[in-house]
Amino acid sequence: MSQQHTFNLSSPALAEATTELLRELVTLSEASQEISAELSIDKLLQRIVDRARSLVGCQYAALSVIGEDRRIRSFITSGIDEGARERLGDPPVGKGILGLILDADQPLRLDDISQHPTSAGFPPNHPIMKTFLGISIRYAGKTFGNLYLTEKHGGGPFTEVDAQLVRMFAAQAGVALENARLFAEVQQQQRDAIQERLSMEAVLNSTAQGIYTLNADWRITRVNSHALRMTGKTADQVIGRPCWEVFPYQTTNGRSLCQSACPARLTIASHASGYIMEAVLPLNERPLPVALLTDAIHDQDGKVVGVVETVRDITQRKEVDEIRDNIVSLVSHELRTPLAHIKGFSSSLLQPDVEWDEETKIDFIRSIDHEADRLSRLVSDLLDMSRLESGRTVMRPEPVDAVGLVHSAIERTGNFLRDHVVEVDIPRDLPRLAVDPNQSERVLENLLENAAKYSPPNSQITVSARRLGAHLRLGVHDQGIGIPNADKERIFEKFVRLEQDKAFRSPGTGLGLSICKSIVEAHGGHIWVENNKGGKGSAFYFTLPLAMGRQRPPTSIRGEQ
Ligand code: ADP
Numbered sequence: 001m002s003q004q005h006t007f008n009l010s011s012p013a014l015a016e017a018t019t020e021l022l023r024e025l026v027t028l029s030e031a032s033q034e035i036s037a038e039l040s041i042d043k044l045l046q047r048i049v050d051r052a053r054s055l056v057g058c059q060y061a062a063l064s065v066i067g068e069d070r071r072i073r074s075f076i077t078s079g080i081d082e083g084a085r086e087r088l089g090d091p092p093v094g095k096g097i098l099g100l101i102l103d104a105d106q107p108l109r110l111d112d113i114s115q116h117p118t119s120a121g122f123p124p125n126h127p128i129m130k131t132f133l134g135i136s137i138r139y140a141g142k143t144f145g146n147l148y149l150t151e152k153h154g155g156g157p158f159t160e161v162d163a164q165l166v167r168m169f170a171a172q173a174g175v176a177l178e179n180a181r182l183f184a185e186v187q188q189q190q191r192d193a194i195q196e197r198l199s200m201e202a203v204l205n206s207t208a209q210g211i212y213t214l215n216a217d218w219r220i221t222r223v224n225s226h227a228l229r230m231t232g233k234t235a236d237q238v239i240g241r242p243c244w245e246v247f248p249y250q251t252t253n254g255r256s257l258c259q260s261a262c263p264a265r266l267t268i269a270s271h272a273s274g275y276i277m278e279a280v281l282p283l284n285e286r287p288l289p290v291a292l293l294t295d296a297i298h299d300q301d302g303k304v305v306g307v308v309e310t311v312r313d314i315t316q317r318k319e320v321d322e323i324r325d326n327i328v329s330l331v332s333h334e335l336r337t338p339l340a341h342i343k344g345f346s347s348s349l350l351q352p353d354v355e356w357d358e359e360t361k362i363d364f365i366r367s368i369d370h371e372a373d374r375l376s377r378l379v380s381d382l383l384d385m386s387r388l389e390s391g392r393t394v395m396r397p398e399p400v401d402a403v404g405l406v407h408s409a410i411e412r413t414g415n416f417l418r419d420h421v422v423e424v425d426i427p428r429d430l431p432r433l434a435v436d437p438n439q440s441e442r443v444l445e446n447l448l449e450n451a452a453k454y455s456p457p458n459s460q461i462t463v464s465a466r467r468l469g470a471h472l473r474l475g476v477h478d479q480g481i482g483i484p485n486a487d488k489e490r491i492f493e494k495f496v497r498l499e500q501d502k503a504f505r506s507p508g509t510g511l512g513l514s515i516c517k518s519i520v521e522a523h524g525g526h527i528w529v530e531n532n533k534g535g536k537g538s539a540f541y542f543t544l545p546l547a548m549g550r551q552r553p554p555t556s557i558r559g560e561q
Helices: 010-038 041-056 083-088 096-103 159-207 227-229 261-270 314-352 358-390 404-410 438-455 499-503 512-522
Strands: 058-066 072-078 106-110 132-139 141-151 210-215 218-225 275-279 288-298 304-313 396-401 421-424 433-435 460-467 471-477 526-533 538-547
Touching: 010 041, 010 159, 041 058, 041 141, 041 159, 072 421, 096 106, 096 132, 096 141, 106 159, 106 460, 132 159, 141 159, 159 227, 210 227, 261 288, 288 314, 304 421, 314 358, 358 512, 396 404, 396 438, 404 421, 404 433, 404 438, 404 460, 404 471, 421 471, 433 438, 433 538, 438 460, 438 471, 438 512, 438 538, 512 526, 512 538
Parallel strands: 421 460
Antiparallel strands: 058 072, 058 141, 106 132, 132 141, 210 218, 210 304, 275 288, 288 304, 396 433, 460 471, 471 538, 526 538
């Protein structure tokens, strides 16, 4: 089937043939350059078929791309309009002629494809073909697919020159496809790497701990958002900076750790991993207490190439520790003081060689009794607090006369109020309260005791009551040291005692008011403190519910405080 060219060297036909060939070579070169510049695989495939068709001048061209299993993955056509393309039906199966071409080293040129013994394998509605030129596209032993051209313009068969042009073009197409494949692979790797970096960053940023990595020169190479928040800087400001500049850790006494005991250096020096220490990060007004966990980063040969440091803000834990220490020292002080007194007085009484007079004995015994009361009060406060907090204390409301409640509380606090002038300011004909009498009385007693504890002897303490809608507001007013505005809420928290009391040296655990708050709130009321109007000192108020069904309208509201 090959065509024989015989050239008459002197004929003008030779000049014409040479010019024609040159033109074709130029077209081939342009086509090759054009496809070499294309890196998008889809565009490249289309370009290859289009350029191959224009290179030899034919009606149709098609390119089949095969997968590893030699099955055709895509089928790209040129010269077939969209409608005809849709009507084509299933793509070729890669058998018959197309299968032959895949394995052939040379182009297959047919003057009439219908005469070929294996002309099957084309899409069912393929435009009618007669002349045919097909070739495989390969690069470095790898077959990408095949390219075929049919129906050469002018009705004649494809020539040997066509076949050679297409062979050279197919070789170029193989190179271009390999380039595009490699390019796509690199792009995919880059996309995967970016995706992995983003996922890693998302993981790092989702933890509530600061994390950063250092290289072997102690410079920061990576940092998560939590660590950045601790420094108040941006990633650009810290990446590449030495770690001691960005995270100047100190000991709790303000000594720099970076010189002497830098955790990163210690980790690298000792080849340790999981090195843990506590430090302070003095970056803001209030230095941040942190726990540091340092781990070495190794390369593939096991050499340490950097460290990763995890910084955890332990402010809360420190606060809890401090509160716990305070509670322990407060409670143990409150336990030890009365015990020491009891021990002292009882030892004195038991001294065999001392004869105490009756009055002193009674005095000692009274003191022992008083201190024992104090001890039992402390223990019951602690128990009550825990019961109230856990909801194990049940309030048993019943109709209670407010005046009776106030007088009973004053009477029971008698010992404490001995040195004070107590006034009661309660309107008559108040409706009754619907409260647990013991618990409500406890609130009043506690407030009265405090009023006495925190005000000078002979000063006045007033107990007031006012109706406020469905509630009665009870008040205990003293002329004592008062409560600073900043502490007015805090004093209702457990174990809170104010600094200012130190001068008073009054015993206490800071539990009384928090117990009052729990009791009042369990009744649906509120408790708060104000400055004592019209004098110094404080006024503690709390509300309790009135027994609504049986109530009478208030007859008077006197002396609103
Ligand atoms: P305690 O009296 O046992 O310390 P409380 O819970 O009853 O505990 O009171 C908490 C703190 O509130 C007290 O230590 C004191 O500092 C302050 N406080 C309570 N009542 C008064 C008051 N009437 N005047 C001034 N300060 C008071």
